[in-house]
Amino acid sequence: AQSVTQLGSHVSVSEGALVLLRCNYSSSVPPYLFWYVQYPNQGLQLLLKYTTGATLVKGINGFEAEFKKSETSFHLTKPSAHMSDAAEYFCAVSEGSYKLIFGSGTRLLVRP
Amino acid sequence: NAGVTQTPKFQVLKTGQSMTLQCAQDMNHEYMSWYRQDPGMGLRLIHYSVGAGITDQGEVPNGYNVSRSTTEDFPLRLLSAAPSQTSVYFCASRFDRSAEKLFFGSGTQLSVL
Numbered sequence: 001a002q003s004v005t006q007l008g009s010h011v012s013v014s015e016g017a018l019v020l021l022r023c024n025y026s027s028s029v030p031p032y033l034f035w036y037v038q039y040p041n042q043g044l045q046l047l048l049k050y051t052t053g054a055t056l057v058k059g060i061n062g063f064e065a066e067f068k069k070s071e072t073s074f075h076l077t078k079p080s081a082h083m084s085d086a087a088e089y090f091c092a093v094s095e096g097s098y099k100l101i102f103g104s105g106t107r108l109l110v111r112p
Numbered sequence: 113n114a115g116v117t118q119t120p121k122f123q124v125l126k127t128g129q130s131m132t133l134q135c136a137q138d139m140n141h142e143y144m145s146w147y148r149q150d151p152g153m154g155l156r157l158i159h160y161s162v163g164a165g166i167t168d169q170g171e172v173p174n175g176y177n178v179s180r181s182t183t184e185d186f187p188l189r190l191l192s193a194a195p196s197q198t199s200v201y202f203c204a205s206r207f208d209r210s211a212e213k214l215f216f217g218s219g220t221q222l223s224v225l
Contacts, residue, residue: 009152032212043116043202043216044155051212090154098143098162099170100214104154 002027002093004103012109019063019078021106023091026072033074034092034100035065044090050074061085086110114138118203118217125193125224133188133220135203141215142208144186148172148199149219155202161186193224 007022025031032051036044048059055067061084065076074091091103119134137144145160147170157170161180175197177189186205190197203217 006154034212036214041218043204043218044214045216046213049212094212098145098160099157100145101157101171102147102155104152 002031002099002101004091004093004101006091006103006106008106009104010107010109012111013081014111015083016080019076019081019085019108021076021089021091021108023065023074023076023103024072025074025091025093027093032094033065033067034094035059035063035074035076036090036092036102038088038090038105040087047076047089081108081110083110083112116203116205116215116217118201118220120220121218122221123223125190125222127194127224129193130189130191131193132190133201133203133222135186135188135217136184137186137203137205137215138184139205139207139215140183141205142183144180144203144205145170145214146176146178146186146188147202147204148197149202150199158188158201195224198222198224 003026005024034049035047037047038044048057050057050067058064063078088105088107090105094100116137146158147155149155156172159178161167201220204214206214
């Protein structure tokens with residue numbers, strides 16, 4: 001069965017610092033992997049996705065993630081945090097079926 | 113296009129009451145789903161539908177019923193509300209199995225007293 005583990009329920013960084021949000025997955029077949037972002041009082045929006053091909057995936061707002069099969073990881077990074085990046089971030093996995101399984105989320109706080 | 117529309121945005125129920133959360137999409141999406149979001153637990157899939165007349169259970173289906181009589185609508189029914197169903201509920205849809213992006217509604221905050 002597929003599952004997702006997000007390490008750290010809260011991450012705090014200074015504005016301009018590197019953002020690193022961790023995600024590990026479990027899947028019996030090659031997975032599809034996603035990062036979604038949720039701003040306060042809103043639904044989730046897709047940041048980026050990995051299905052096949054290049055393992056380094058670029059998304060919106062300067063975020064990127066790298067699929068590492070050997071580590072079963074799909075960590076999200078951004079070189080320089082902006083105040084507007086403060087939100088909750090969710091990693092998700094799908095085995096190519098209709099079901100999308102989400103992690104428990106990581107709340108990113110950006111300090112001025 | 114309005115996207116995915118959920119109503120109501122807020123609802124307070126007493127234990128044992130019933131209600132229906134509404135979800136509609138105008139994008140001709142084949143797939144629709146309901147998630148509940150609880151602190152520290154992320155989003156958990158309740159039920160999903162891959163087309164009109166076809167529904168299936170997700171991770172946490174107990175206490176919830178769904179039906180899909182049209183492509184556009186996918187209501188979620190609580191037959192006898194319990195405090196454990198206090199949560200934020202999200203409806204999400206995507207075009208078909210090959211489509212990767214889920215479109216989310218803005219959520220319904222439900223409190224059961």
